[in-house]
Amino acid sequence: MQRALALPTVAVALLLLTSCTPSSGDDAPTAPPSASADAPIFESEDEALAAADATITDYWRIANAVLQAGGEGVERFEQIVTPRRMEAERGTAEVLEREGFYQVGNFEVEPATFQQMLGSPAGKRLIVTVCVDYSDVRMVNSDGLEAERSNTSPRITHQVELHSVSDQDPLSLKLDKSDPWPGSPC
Incomplete structure (x- = not known):
């Protein structure tokens, strides 16, 4: 019977595979938009969710392919993630x-639930x-040995935080963060 691996480097890989991004040190919740925030990015929550779902679906499709290839093809993420997120993806691939x-198998993702839209001079x-x-x-x-998952849910x-790529095409989004909420099964 094969034994599970519990190497520190494997733990790091699995942590990265849960799609955590490096923290800026500010773990405080995002503040709601102020009254002076720019106009909404989308005409409606439905339009926002459709754009988010398209980007998130592409992200997980690429993630499955790259992880199943052992990190090869990581550059495929460049079209749908921010530069900050690309650094994290390269780290996982390395x-x-x-x-x-x-990876064996596929991550599956359900449609998004709207939280908020934010507009500011920064984006x-x-x-x-x-x-x-x-x-x-x-x-x-x-060797066929399976890594032990730290989170068994x-x-x-x-x-998930997505950034609008351009004012001319606000429906074009790039994924910046996908932070798992441990202890929050769905």
């Missing part, structure tokens, strides 16, 4: 390549939550 791990953001299903995903190495809520 760990997988170095340690020889790859426009959309915040949603999604349910990510981890139940079909395992990380294994070339099969479905976890993620808060």
Whole structure:
């Protein structure tokens, strides 16, 4: 019977695979938009959710492909993530390549739930939550040994922050954060 691996580097890889991004040190909740915020990004919450769902679906489709390839093809994320998020994706790919791990199975994601739209001179953001299903995903190495998951919940809520790419095309979004809420199954 194969034994589970519990290496520190595997733990790092699995932490990254839960889609945490580096923290700026400010874990405070995002403030609601002020009365002086720019006009809404979208005409309606439905329009916002449709744009968010399209980007999030693309993100997880690419994530499944890159992780199943052991980190190869990470550059595919560039079209749908911010530069900050791209750094995190490259870090995950490097760990997988170095340690020889790859994903078996697929992450599945349910449609987004609207939280808020924010506009400021610094940019426009959309915040949603999604349910990510981890139940079909395992990380294994070339010897077939499975990495031990630190979070055993099969479905976890993620808060996702998306940034509007341009004023001319506000429906074009890039994923900046997808932070799992441990202890918040969905």
